[in-house]
Each structure stands twice: as structure tokens, then as C-alpha cells.
Amino acid sequence: MKIIVPVKRVIDYNVKPRVKPDGLGVDLANVKMSMNPFDEIAVEEALRLREKGVATEVIAVSIGPDKAQETLRTALAMGADRAILVVAEDVEPLGVAKILAKIMGEEQPGLVILGKQAIDDDSNQTGQMLAALTGRPQGTFANTVNVSGDAVHVAREVDGGLQTVALKMPAIITTDLRLNEPRYASLPNIMKAKSKPLAQKTPADYGVDVSPRLKTLKVIEPPVRSAGIKVADVDALVAKLKEMGVAA
């Protein structure tokens, strides 16, 4: 069984994004870029399933700029077998899902494991859209994944706790934070990743129109909260609470 893992190149988790002076986006020039953290979890889960003998091949896919090659090399260094880069800038989740649906048609994977959302646009859509377009079931916000026979059991993180569903494969899974802790790529594996196959494609190769449906009119910084006062002791704090009417 093959597993496809889509990965996205995004601004690094630890970098504080700055709105560009033109107010039309976030400044990405000379900013550290990394693999979307939820996608790292997806790669890790796919690798574990291969290590357990459930999967035979892990294919990393990215739809993004040329530089997304680096992100794919990271996935290969973690242990993915090969990679596909579909070169296109700023494709929306719907367009990404359409391209992934075509790749699913070609590769016939048993599972597609995606991050639940990318930490740049925070859309949280691509996995669900891919499942809709292919008519396959979805296990979103996965906390635990267990494959048995032709079904996969996914424990999902939902409001209030966990919900477990059984999905007929092929199935789409999106990862939540606590699914696993992704491994680091070792230096020898980083070297080895350089010679793993990486195919380059375009959306036109798949016959997908990726023209955007949403137009960003402006981007602003959120209102800044300013620091308030510090109180000296518990008595002063309790007095404040009483003043606000939250304590009798």
C-alpha cells in the first residue's frame, strides 16, 4: 500500500510574522521557512506505518514554489521514498485538493495523510476537500491511527474529547498535534535524500485550473493589547476581582 503525504512550505513556526508595508500580505523575504508542523506529523505517521509493514511506499507531494523542493527534501530525509513537486504559487486549498485528487488517481494510495491546517493561512480545508472530490471518507484531526485489513480506525480530537471512526480505505486523514512526535532527519539521511527521486510537474500536467477564488483586499496587524498594571499582593488582586464583580 502506498501513502501520499502532501507537505507545505510555510514561514517557520518560531518566526513572528510581520505584515508588509503595502498591507497586502505577510513579509516572507529573508524569513526562515520550514515544513508546516502538522505536515511533519503526517510524514512521521506515514513512515511509522511503513515501518510497521502496513505501507510499502511513502510519497511526499508539494504544490508550491520551486523552493518547496527543500521541503520535499526534508520529507525525503525523514524517510519518504520519493517526491512530486507541482510548481505553482499561492494555490488555494480547493486547487491543491484538485491536484491531489489527480495524483491519487495516478498513484492509487491506500491513505493520504495531511496536516489538519497550514500555519500560514490557517484554512483547515485541504484534506476534507480532497475527501469530497474523491468521494472517500475522512478522519480529520487524528489523535491515533490504526490500520486493520481494508479499514482504518481514526481517533479524532473533537470538542469535548475523542471520537473514533472506522473508514474504508482509501481514506484521507488529517493530523492533529498529539498524533506523534516527528523524528529529526539524521545527517546521513539528509545526504541520502539528495539522490532520491523528485518529479517536477505543473498544474497543467494534471489539467487543473488553479485560478484563485478569493482575493485578499488587505492584511493588517491585529489590534495590540497593551500591558496593564501589576498588583503587589493577593489582597490587591482579590480587591480588583471584587471591583469587577466576578467575586462576591
Add this chain to the structure above:
Amino acid sequence: MKTLVYAEHDNASLKDATLAVVTAASQIGEVHILVAGSGCGAVAEAAAKIAGVTTVHVADDAAYAQQLAENVAPLVASLMASYDAFLAPATSNGKNIAPRVAALLDVMQISDILSVESADTFTRPIYAGNAIATVQSSDAKKVITVRGTAFAKAQESSGSATIAAVASTGDAGTSTFISAEIAKQERPELTSAKIIVSGGRALKDADTFAATILPLADKLGAGVGASRAAVDAGFVPNDYQVGQTGKIVAPEVYVAVGISGAIQHLAGMKDSKVIIAINKDEDAPIFQVADIGLVGDLFTVVPEMVGKL
């Protein structure tokens, strides 16, 4: 413009998250509600009472008992033939279903909106709320999820909508509900609590968390939250997590105990009206957003507070 709102419920009662979505939808046009569930008549009756709602569609079928997206999305997509916009709460349920609906309609969803600027233009947070984007949709139909804390709740009692049954689109046969472990919370739910007490990694372990945070929450009648660090360390279950990847909350008062204030945590609570921080590190970033700060050891401060409240 006609809008269809997805009701958040558990077959027994309508959840508050629905009320904020109704408010958002009413800024676009006429509001109808869909209640998809099994044995969910009481929910439909409650939905019919929401002010501003004119019609409640009820799809009552075993296939919708757990609101699996595979079964619910085709139902919504079929109803959307007569609507201009579909709005769902940005709850785990709404986030699961809405994009599946959007793709079936070939529409690009607008996630987690904070405001309705016009029928096709909305604001939404990006980069974990570090920026706010204004986006305009060119799609003929809109599919939207709504951040509950960004809209006032619609009145729950003054409406009198008509209730109409809609036919089931059946079970897609690709997914099955196995089990749910939903923690029984006797405290207010985080997303609707007026006061929240949250604990961080400084609480050491699960027992210490419970022994320290819960008495304070009880005194204040507060909901209980936690930072990601506290959740990852196993002090409390995952649904306590407040932050970018957890719950987004905006209570009247948010009390952060032993939480340093990582950017991911701030993204989840910075819209609270009043933030109170208790931390022994006076340079902790939480103090930069707190309205009232107390520098001190939480293990002496919190019990003292409990005694004096």
C-alpha cells in the same frame, strides 16, 4: 440573499455556537437553519425559537446520528441549490463538514471569519491571528465557518420559525462511528464560559493541576483551560487546550496561572476582556498582554486567593 446555517448540537440540545453563526448569517441575508441528526426534534424546536430565523430544516435519520461528514455534506450540498451562503460554526464539527460541502459545490471556503464586511467580503485571522486578512470571494455561493467569539449571540427565545422535514440523502457507506470518549464537564464550556482559569506547565503534574486550579475555578464559577505545554505533559485532556491549535476563547475574565504566554497560547485568548496573569517570572510574555499581573509563586498565591474569595 438566503443563508443556511448549520446547527451545532448533540441530538439532545442546541449548542450556543449556533447563535453566533445566526448573527453572522443575518448580516448576509435571510437565515434558515439545518438540523441534521437523529432523534433531534428538541433541537429543531430550540432552533425555531432563535430570533431572526425563518425556517428550520430537520433531517432526522440514523445516518446523521453522529453527523459524519461523509453523510452530512451531500445533504447540505443538495439543499444549497436554493441558498446563496452556507455558514457553520468553526467548531470541530463545523470544520470537519464545511470544507467537504465547499468542494462538492466547487467553492473556496472562507474559514473562521471575524466579521462580515459585505455579502462577499469578510475578515479572517491568518498566521495564528498575527494578521487579519480582508478577503473577497468570487464564488457564486459562499461557504463560511464562523469564529464564535467574534459575533454576538442571537436571542434564543423570541423567534418562531417554521419547522420543515427534509429527506435524508442516506448513508454514504464509507465511514462508521465506533465510539466517543467525551469528558463529562460540570464546569462551563470553555467557548461560552464568562470566566476561565487556565493552568500551564508550572502546575507540575495532573494531581497538582487539579488540586491548585480547580478550587480557584470553583470559587469563581469558571471554566478550566490549559496551555499546550500542560496538555502535552498530560496534566489535562486535549480539549482543555486554549491556543492557536486548541480552543479560541474570549471570556469576560481570563486568569492565566503559571502560563508564560507563548505566542500560540496568546492567539487563543487575547480577545478576552480582562486578562489576569499570575507568574513567578516577572519577565514572562504573558504580562505584556495582561490587564492585571501578579508576580508570585502560584503555589502560595492561588491557595491564598481561594481563601480570600
